Amino acid sequence: MRIESLKAIYPNYRNVASSWRTHLWQIVVEVRTDTGVTGYGYGGGGLASLPIVNGHFNELLVGESLNSPEDVMRIWDCLYYESLPYGRKGIAMMALSGVDLALWDALGKAERRPVAELLGGVRKDRIDVYATGPDSEWYAELGVAGQKLTHRWAGRTDDAVEAASKARQVMGADTKIMFDVYMSWDADVAVRMANDLSEFNVYWFEDVLTPDDLATLGNLRPKISPINLAGGEHEFGVVGFKDVAEHGSYDIWQPDITWCGGITAGIRICELASQYGIPVVPHRGGEVWGLHLIAASNSCSNLAELVLGRQDTATDDLWVGNPAITDGKLSISDHPGFGVQLNEAML
Numbered sequence: 001m002r003i004e005s006l007k008a009i010y011p012n013y014r015n016v017a018s019s020w021r022t023h024l025w026q027i028v029v030e031v032r033t034d035t036g037v038t039g040y041g042y043g044g045g046g047l048a049s050l051p052i053v054n055g056h057f058n059e060l061l062v063g064e065s066l067n068s069p070e071d072v073m074r075i076w077d078c079l080y081y082e083s084l085p086y087g088r089k090g091i092a093m094m095a096l097s098g099v100d101l102a103l104w105d106a107l108g109k110a111e112r113r114p115v116a117e118l119l120g121g122v123r124k125d126r127i128d129v130y131a132t133g134p135d136s137e138w139y140a141e142l143g144v145a146g147q148k149l150t151h152r153w154a155g156r157t158d159d160a161v162e163a164a165s166k167a168r169q170v171m172g173a174d175t176k177i178m179f180d181v182y183m184s185w186d187a188d189v190a191v192r193m194a195n196d197l198s199e200f201n202v203y204w205f206e207d208v209l210t211p212d213d214l215a216t217l218g219n220l221r222p223k224i225s226p227i228n229l230a231g232g233e234h235e236f237g238v239v240g241f242k243d244v245a246e247h248g249s250y251d252i253w254q255p256d257i258t259w260c261g262g263i264t265a266g267i268r269i270c271e272l273a274s275q276y277g278i279p280v281v282p283h284r285g286g287e288v289w290g291l292h293l294i295a296a297s298n299s300c301s302n303l304a305e306l307v308l309g310r311q312d313t314a315t316d317d318l319w320v321g322n323p324a325i326t327d328g329k330l331s332i333s334d335h336p337g338f339g340v341q342l343n344e345a346m347l
């Protein structure tokens with residue numbers, strides 16, 4: 001089949017957390033083909049990414065053939081190199097992620113196979129979920145494998161100790177407890193926290209420093225052991241993760257498949273990770289875009305993140321047909337492509 005058109009849309013979100021996200025949250029990318037198959041992808045970069053997709057990438061892609069995973073990868077390389085003067089990382093790569101995912105979805109639909117099967121087949125039928133947010137009681141009811149608490153440094157460790165203590169008590173001894181600190185700690189704080197939280201068997205500290213601090217992260221890693229250092233949601237492409245690997249910055253890599261360059265970049269990052277013996281736990285990996293990679297890749301741990309927040313939190317349901325949590329786990333559906341439909345009421 002051949003690509004007829006490419007279109008990016010910024011949905012009407014009502015429930016986006018304030019920060020850069022209010023302006024630059026996720027885009028929908030639609031790719032139409034001459035066979036009538038339409039693929040959908042989910043990228044980043046918000047309104048700023050629309051001219052990249054609707055202008056430059058559209059101009060490059062119309063008429064291109066799309067018949068195999070190799071075609072998707074060839075297109076990815078073309079878009080990467082053509083956008084390189086203004087791209088490589090950040091918004092252009094977030095836009096490219098959405099295009100890449102739409103191409104994989106279209107290919108899966110054309111072949112009537114889930115994307116995971118295009119990636120070599122489903123190796124994990126039932127994937128453990130961990131929930132991000134404060135609602136331990138709800139997560140325990142769902143039976144998920146872990147809870148990730150968010151923490152921002154405010155000059156004290158006792159608030160983190162209190163949160164870990166409560167989570168451990170409600171979630172039980174066998175679950176994973178993690179902390180995502182969104183670049184608000186420094187290395188000394190991380191060491192203090194590792195000491196003060198030692199009795200709670202914390203699985204990882206995430207996003208401790210910025211992605212510009214790869215060498216410092218590499219030095220910090222042994223100092224907080226056995227707690228793992230996790231990160232990578234702000235890193236892009238296999239080129240970015242080569243830097244991460246060379247600095248030994250993280251025990252666990254967390255590329256965001258809707259930002260880092262899509263499934264194509266995800267495959268390459270997973271290959272690199274396996275060379276270094278690093279497990280990959282994609283950021284927001286419980287959403288279908290990461291879930292298909294987790295299901296198919298031996299480099300990915302059996303662990304998928306869902307940002308659930310509180311049970312009563314209002315959400316924007318942009319995609320319909322997401323797999324439901326059963327017994328704390330997720331499975332990909334056998335529907336073609338990523339197996340979700342766009343909620344057009346949000347466009």
Ligand SMILES: [Mg+2]
Pocket residue numbers: 180206207233
């Ligand atoms: Mg995070």
